[in-house]
Amino acid sequence: MKALVLTGVKQLKVEDIPVPKTKDNEVLIHSYYAGICGTDFGLYNGLPGSAPAVPPIVLGHEAAGVVAKVGKNVKGFKKGDRVTMDPNCYCGHCRYCHIGIPEMCDNLSAVGVTRNGGLEQYFTAPATNVYHVPANVPLKDAATTEPVSCALHGVKLIHTSPYQRALVIGDGFEGLLFCQILKAYGVRSVTLVGRHDDKLAEEKKAVGADRVINATKEKIPAKYDVTVDAVGLPQTQEAAVNATVKGAQVILFGVGKPNQHFSMNTYKVYQKELTVHGSFINPNAFVDSLALLSTGKVKVAPIVKNVLKLDEVADVLGGKDKRVGKCVVSTK
Ligand SMILES: NC(=O)c1ccc[n+]([C@@H]2O[C@H](COP(=O)([O-])OP(=O)(O)OC[C@H]3O[C@@H](n4cnc5c(N)ncnc54)[C@H](O)[C@@H]3O)[C@@H](O)[C@H]2O)c1
Ligand SMILES: [Zn+2]
Ligand SMILES: [Zn+2]
Incomplete structure (x- = not known):
């Protein structure tokens, strides 16, 4: 399958890599759209995101698509379901997870930062991080649930x-x-x-x-x-x-x-x-964000300015392509 791999600082290449194996507690997602944001600019330039990214890695922490396969312990999802994912994985056993501020987790990891994300055709995510997309929300909009959730977390604080x-x-x-x-x-x-x-x-x-x-x-x-x-x-x-x-x-x-x-x-x-x-990242915000997108209280279509192809991302992150405004990549 096609994947955009960060192979080193300021080095992005579209490569052909195998479809990842799906672990028992994971969902394999056919990525349709993946957003890029300031975090990806940082990761491309060798700076850490919510956690450090170690190349080779596929970015794409804002993504939506369709379930391709579910691990054997996964309940509630089936092939064909339209989904998005919260990239952030909290350990559940550190002091901060235990006191109810998981975003401060000592062992934070993230899909599209510390493990391969949505800037490729197929990626896996823990089932606990996957959310059904309401029928009236297009997947292109759903790919922005993560940045919506970040702002929403700020407001909830x-x-x-x-x-x-x-x-x-x-x-x-x-x-x-x-x-x-x-x-x-x-x-x-x-x-x-x-x-x-x-x-x-x-x-x-x-x-x-x-x-x-x-x-x-x-x-x-x-x-x-x-x-x-x-x-x-x-x-x-x-x-x-x-x-x-x-x-x-x-x-x-x-x-x-x-x-x-x-x-x-x-x-x-x-x-x-x-x-x-x-305000740091977006714990427990996806349900509210998807509700805001579904009810139209938050409209993202008018403010997503560019839909890119996978092989255009390197120039945008590298600054050669100077288009402005939110970019979502079509990854299907
Ligand atoms: N806290 C979090 O969890 C979190 C999550 C996502 C993004 N962010 C951060 O939030 C910030 C905004 O994110 P974004 O994706 O909208 O970035 P962006 O770079 O697209 O937007 C910044 C905007 O600010 C405008 N601007 C610059 N200087 C200004 C000034 N002096 N007065 C008014 N406007 C000015 C720019 O024209 C631009 O439109 C970034 O710093 C980003 O890293 C934080
Ligand atoms: Zn982001
Ligand atoms: Zn923790």
């Missing part, structure tokens, strides 16, 4: 309420998901911050934002109960903290560099009684 005015800094795929998810969780309004007027005007419609702010022209006012940094730069993290009213909650979602710092007025954190929350 704070308390949401109908009085809240929310601000989302960053109009990449994740920022656009945050706008929709915060609305689905009942906040009063969402303001989206980006850097290009035309792009923001289109996104405002696509995600139902109430207002948009172009950060290159306008100052962000300090009037939000919930703020999200979905960029990961020191200046956007600082802006997320500064844009708050009293009692506000800040989600630091964007991934900065490992040695990155930003400056925060700690007196204001005290005075405004701010909550500043980190």
Whole structure:
């Protein structure tokens, strides 16, 4: 079968490899679509994702397809079922798994990071990580359940309420998901911050934002109960903290560099009684994410900008192909 193999730092090749064997507790998935995101750019460049990737490895931690085979201990799935998978595998026996924050697992592994993922025709996943896709959700949309779940996890970490005015800094795929998810969780309004007027005007419609702010022209006012940094730069993290009213909650979602710092007025954190929350991956979020996709409360089709072929991925990750916006790869 065809697979896109990361053979070393910045080395991706389409290779012919055997269809993997299916263990007793696993599902073999015929991959139809696999999304690529910032994590894949990092892995391609030799940086760790939620866990380190050791080449040779097939990436693709965001994927959806059809069950091709089930292991002998697997219940609840059969050949032909439309499925997606949560890539993250938690050990279940470390301190963090035991205290109910499995995303902090000491032994985290992930499909498409530490074991072969969806950027190939067939891949296996533990049955515990596989989810049925609702009939009205196309598999191309279902391939984004993982990034939807990441934003959803961020939202679930704070308390949401109908009085809240929310601000989302960053109009990449994740920022656009945050706008929709915060609305689905009942906040009063969402303001989206980006850097290009035309792009923001289109996104405002696509995600139902109430207002948009172009950060290159306008100052962000300090009037939000919930703020999200979905960029990961020191200046956007600082802006997320500064844009708050009293009692506000800040989600630091964007991934900065490992040695990155930003400056925060700690007196204001005290005075405004701010909550500043980190957010890491997406535990226990797939059921809600699939419900949001199925009910149309989160629409991903308008914000998935490119469908790639397997042999186009290397140029996109390598920066030769400069297309912008969310990419999903057709892997069937
Ligand atoms: N916490 C998690 O579990 C998790 C999961 C997925 C992604 N992420 C991180 O979230 C961030 C966003 O992800 P994405 O896939 O949307 O990335 P992206 O790179 O597609 O989007 C970032 C967007 O921010 C915009 N931007 C840049 N500077 C800005 C500024 N000063 N003001 C306003 N907008 C600005 C860019 O134009 C771009 O549209 C990344 O840092 C990514 O690594 C975190
Ligand atoms: Zn991802
Ligand atoms: Zn664990």
